[in-house]
Amino acid sequence: MRRLSLALLVAVAAGSLSAPALADGTPKAGAAIDPALAAAVADPLRKDDAARDVYRKPDKTLAFFRVGPVMKVGEYAPGGGWYSRLLGIYLAPKGKLVGLFGDASGASAERQAGMQAAVAKFPAQVAGWAAQPAERFSAFSLGAVPAGEKGTFDRILLMRAMHNLLRSKTADSELATMRDLLKPGGMIGIEQHRAKADAPDAYVDGSKGYLREADVIKVMEAHGFAFVGRSEANANPKDPANWPDGVWTLPPSLDGAKDDATRARLQAIGESDRMTLLFRKRS
Template sequence: MKKTLIIMGGLTALAVTAATPVAAKHHAKDGAHSESNLRMIITNERRAEDSVRDKYRHPAETISFFGIEPNHTVVEYVPGGGWYSRILAPYVADKGKFIGLTFAPDPLPFGDEAKERIRNFPTKFPNDVAEWTGMPATKFAAYTTDKVPEEVNGTADFVVIPRMMHNLMRWNLADSEIKVMRNMLKDGGMVGIIQHRAKDGTPFSYADGNKGYLRTDTVVKFMEAHGFELVNQAEINANPKDTADYPKGVWTLPPRYAEGDVEKAKYTAIGESDRMTLLFKKRRDHLLSHG
């Protein structure tokens, strides 16, 4: 039986019993098995090229913090080159389901060719995941946000949004896209956000998404306004070396190196961006009417 992930931030349940219940023992075994399986996927040779970025992206720690389990239905928003897909897809393929989700193409500030590639995403992406993982394409699904089938709504346990909130903000797509993701989630379903982080107090003129950075309070307030509550946050993907104030934005840092060879050694030493890691829970609909 598949389960919906619900994590109550800061709440720990303690049970005083003479012996550990059988169900708790099984849960502990399942958790250990899940962690072992996750580690195997992350260290698989299929990820040889991806793994050089693990020291900046901390996939095992991030997925464990989010609480994603193998029996969850997980939606990855804008998978791009599939860095997270190559971990999440095989992790949930047998007991859960992996869904790729990308932008509705028409509102994007892109040319016709790029929009056509996005329209082809639902057909192409499952085959890409099959090639990456060695699993059948039929195990995976993919949609653009304007073409999500009605029967998919309310079925997802988890949505992962890696380093994409800044684009939603700067392209004025955030409201419409997050509403689609919210509809796909079950009540109590979770959203995990990893996002380039501006320093607290950074002027909005810099931290509006156009430089790749957002302030944490901007993201939290936006999600709260769209029917989510923040239940936890972590410093797993923090990088205190990142000053987050570059004229060419986050793309100054690796892997993009927007300044080319200018001070490249300096930016290499900094590494990839400082990132917030936030966990949100979908509030029940009846609470929204009072919010």
């Protein structure tokens, strides 16, 4: 299958893209939430994370991604663990959560060691957050996929991670590996900071955190995925998406809060406008 470089796609992508209709069965806005997911979202173990639910809409997002409680789900670049904690609670009883860490084989020795440490501690870390046995969770690097893992995942989630794939120029290899991990018909769900459709190329190179929705769709299609549909669950029309210092100007980072008045203005805007997209692995 022909691979196109992500940088080239971003450079040539149109400002907008006519997307196909939602596939049959794709959850519509307001679709019923799985009771087990609703219970996980409301779990007291999430008390420190729940304040951000108003911005991140985890119930609507995971329902749109069709994540079920008996699935094997990979979370790419788990980061601070906000979604890991929820997914751990939701999936541990009957499903499986796997932390998927980036391929650091070409990085410095220090970075490789850091990645190995993150992989090693992920199962116990999530187990502590979710109050579940560590054996319910696993993790590995995409640079060292264990035997037997290919073709076993129902879902892979990229939660605000696509800009880092672009910025590090690792999208081609990482997406190819993720595709191999999915079962036939398996899906990737993407939540990503959304630039305006007419944002200049220089602004959407990944360094600002924002990407154009059309570019993300085109990249995924070029890597063997069919576009299933979009949700506006994580949209925020108050975000102008043109911050000179990038998305980190806004909450929760609030790097742009130089004084109390600015902090209040940014908090009133809330977190970034985000696209929520679903893709199916093509055979």
